[in-house]
Amino acid sequence: MSSLRESAAVEAPVADAESRLHHDDHDALRLWLRLFACTSLIERSIRTQLRESFAMTLPRFDLMAQLERAPQGLKMSELSRRLMVTGGNVTGLTDQLVSEGLVVRKRVAGDRRAQAVSLTREGRKVFRKMAEAHERWIVALMAGLSPGERDRLYALLGRLKRGVAAMASQESS
Amino acid sequence: MSSLRESAAVEAPVADAESRLHHDDHDALRLWLRLFACTSLIERSIRTQLRESFAMTLPRFDLMAQLERAPQGLKMSELSRRLMVTGGNVTGLTDQLVSEGLVVRKRVAGDRRAQAVSLTREGRKVFRKMAEAHERWIVALMAGLSPGERDRLYALLGRLKRGVAAMASQESS
Numbered sequence: 001m002s003s004l005r006e007s008a009a010v011e012a013p014v015a016d017a018e019s020r021l022h023h024d025d026h027d028a029l030r031l032w033l034r035l036f037a038c039t040s041l042i043e044r045s046i047r048t049q050l051r052e053s054f055a056m057t058l059p060r061f062d063l064m065a066q067l068e069r070a071p072q073g074l075k076m077s078e079l080s081r082r083l084m085v086t087g088g089n090v091t092g093l094t095d096q097l098v099s100e101g102l103v104v105r106k107r108v109a110g111d112r113r114a115q116a117v118s119l120t121r122e123g124r125k126v127f128r129k130m131a132e133a134h135e136r137w138i139v140a141l142m143a144g145l146s147p148g149e150r151d152r153l154y155a156l157l158g159r160l161k162r163g164v165a166a167m168a169s170q171e172s173s
Numbered sequence: 174m175s176s177l178r179e180s181a182a183v184e185a186p187v188a189d190a191e192s193r194l195h196h197d198d199h200d201a202l203r204l205w206l207r208l209f210a211c212t213s214l215i216e217r218s219i220r221t222q223l224r225e226s227f228a229m230t231l232p233r234f235d236l237m238a239q240l241e242r243a244p245q246g247l248k249m250s251e252l253s254r255r256l257m258v259t260g261g262n263v264t265g266l267t268d269q270l271v272s273e274g275l276v277v278r279k280r281v282a283g284d285r286r287a288q289a290v291s292l293t294r295e296g297r298k299v300f301r302k303m304a305e306a307h308e309r310w311i312v313a314l315m316a317g318l319s320p321g322e323r324d325r326l327y328a329l330l331g332r333l334k335r336g337v338a339a340m341a342s343q344e345s346s
Contacts, residue, residue: 028315029308031323032215034330039212040257041337042205084213135202142201144336145329150204153329156322157207163317164214 042141049137054130059085061134063093064119064127067103073116075108102126215314222310227303232258234307236266237292237300240276246289248281275299 018033043058050056066082067074074082080090094117097103102123108114119127142150191206216231223229239255240247247255253263267290270276275296281287292300315323 026308026312027320027323027327028312031315031327031330032311034327034334035208035212035215038330038334038337039208041334041341042208044257045337045341084217135199138205139199139201141337141340142204142333144332144339147200149329149332150200152325153333154200154204154207156318156326156329157204157211159317159322160315160326161207161211161214164211164218164314166317167314168214168218 042138045141046134046137049133050130053133054126056130059083059089060093060097061130063090063097064102064123065131067117067119068124068127068131071118073106073118075114075116077114079117097123215311218314219307219310223303223307226306227299229303232256232262233266233270234303236263236270237275237296238304240290240292241297241300241304244291246279246291248287248289250287252290270296 018030018037047058050058050061062083063079066079076087076090076094079094080087083090094103094105098105101120103117104120104123105115105117108116145153191203191210220231223231223234235256236252239252249260249263249267252267253260256263267276267278271278274293276290277293277296278288278290281289318326
């Protein structure tokens with residue numbers, strides 16, 4: 001460690017995922033860092049707008065979005081799986097939404113230990129409002145692309161996704 | 174809340190970001206959910222491989238990647254900014270890497286209170302190995318696309334990114 005130079009830290013002008021590229025990096029790596037940067041920028045904008053317009057966090061919004069699609073309710077285990085978070089996190093998010101009257105827990109018929117979670121009537125109303133705003137924000141964020149470009153991007157990402165899913169299933173087998 | 178039905182939870186076959194779409198959703202929203210799903214799938218695969226091959230977490234890898242580009246070291250505040258995480262998190266990640274001998278803290282010349290962080294010689298060696306593997310994994314994950322498709326995707330994401338950045342700067346002004 002004695003070989004380290006004692007010099008001042010340097011400030012860089014740019015600061016997103018793409019900023020760590022070297023000139024000779026493979027084009028696949030450049031593509032990944034750009035994909036990641038786009039996703040992060042959009043996600044950050046959505047987080048900010050959800051907080052400012054609805055005092056809502058993204059994980060709670062995502063949880064409500066899953067429930068909105070499942071009018072009969074979802075078991076906690078299924079909700080964890082769909083949100084790809086641990087059971088403890090889902091419990092915490094659900095507790096918050098229950099305390100705000102947006103979500104309700106109920107017993108599952110025929111299973112004493114399992115609980116299902118659903119939106120309340122109020123939760124459904126609140127979610128619909130947020131979802132409308134969310135869609136407007138996304139439309140605005142994507143407005144730099146023409147409809148044709150959006151179609152092409154959608155198709156290319158579909159091919160990428162199939163490739164990644166095929167790779168991932170190889171890994172786990 | 175009494176209007177809620179007492180029914181069993183329903184299990185769904187699919188479970189990623191795209192699975193919450195309705196038929197009438199706007200194409201921009203579909204595109205966003207697919208973009209998010211692709212990023213999540215790749216990120217999850219990278220996390221798994223970093224853990225299994227190097228017992229390394231993604232946030233620590235990202236921190237080392239930033240340091241590798243800054244041989245003179247980075248101030249903690251600059252490191253936080255580049256990684257887009259809070260100071261407390263950067264401190265925790267840095268502590269772990271220091272304890273493993275991969276990273277070192279040193280005083281900044283001319284600023285009594287500021288500290289800069291750098292990779293150690295060992296840290297540089299370990300990072301280079303991980304970065305080579307990381308690039309191979311990304312190349313494999315992107316292999317479902319031809320070189321031409323990768324170019325087109327890169328260009329389209331560039332247009333998307335510029336549009337999003339323009340939107341975001343409007344929001345904050």
